[in-house]
Amino acid sequence: MLACDVCGIFLGVQPNDRRSTIGVFYRHRLMQGSTQVPLTSNLLVKHGVHAPRGVPYREVPITEIVNVIELRADLRLHERWYLLASLPLTNTYRAVNGYRLLDAYGIGDPFAMLRYQLANTRATRERTHVHRLLVGAGVKSPLGRHDLQVGDELVSPDVQLGTGSWDLLASIEYAVRRGRTTGGVSVLGRFNGQSPEGHRMGHGVSTTAEVFHRIGNDTLSFAPVVGGYAEWMGTDRMEGVIHNGTGGTTVLSHTGVRVWRKRFSFSAYYQHALLNNEGVLVTPTRHRAVVGVTYNIETN
DSSP: OOOHHHHTOOOOOOOOTTEEEEEEEEEEEEEEEEEEEETTSHHHHTTTOOOOTTOOEEEEEEEEEEEEEEEEEEEEOSSSEEEEEEEEEEEEEEEETTEEEEEEEEEOOOEEEEEEEEEEOOOOSSOOEEEEEEEEEEEEOOOSOOOOEETTEEOOGGGSSSOSSOEEEEEEEEEEEETTEEEEEEEEEEEOOBOTTSEEOOOEEEEEEEEEEOEEOSSEEEEEEEEEEEEEEOOOEETTEEOTTOOEEEEEEEEEEEEEETTEEEEEEEEEEEEEEEOTTSOOEEEEEEEEEEEEEEEO
């Protein structure tokens, strides 16, 4: 299922290419759609729904929300080596037909990724375009709870606090800058393992592409950001058997702003869903929001 925010991972184009930073990020994801529940379910009775005879199920609205506060460090270990590490605090919420079924809080799945800078040129009189290219690999650990229940049944994996599996990560980030205008693409791949219950979430790829223009001076500056964000997720499996109705593609717009004030930087993005092409068991994403504050430990 599409659960990038549950996985606790968001990568964008990073402009501070020769600095170590620590920061706090907040992510919000709203998903809304419909699901079917039996006519005998309390979810219908509690809201006064009377269905005709002979109809075993009824379509009702479903809302899912994932909120994450993420503590993140991006540390420059050497001239070309960086360590990106994250610890998420997660809240997952689900309501069916207006009735709250789940509202859970706890630690999510942390990850660590080692990244290598293949290229990072500097501007000269002869070179007007500056390029940066990084590749990375890492691992996400199953620290978050994945055994949340509603009644006697396990909650579906996409709204658990964690995935319950060790997952491998791979990333590539490219940025090009001319003067104060920067464009870039960041791609993150997730190769998911299997949980103790035998569930394996579909492998996934998420991509952020954006362009921004910096306005101001070295003390205070800001940059409007425009671009796009896309997610692709393969089908889930249970004990090796494909779970039909999962997986798919979501495409969102990507707009926002970045602000720099001395060693601090602030970023805020809003992403509105443009395309939802997922399996019938996936609740469509309506929008995402990402807000973050970072502090530059050092400049080189």
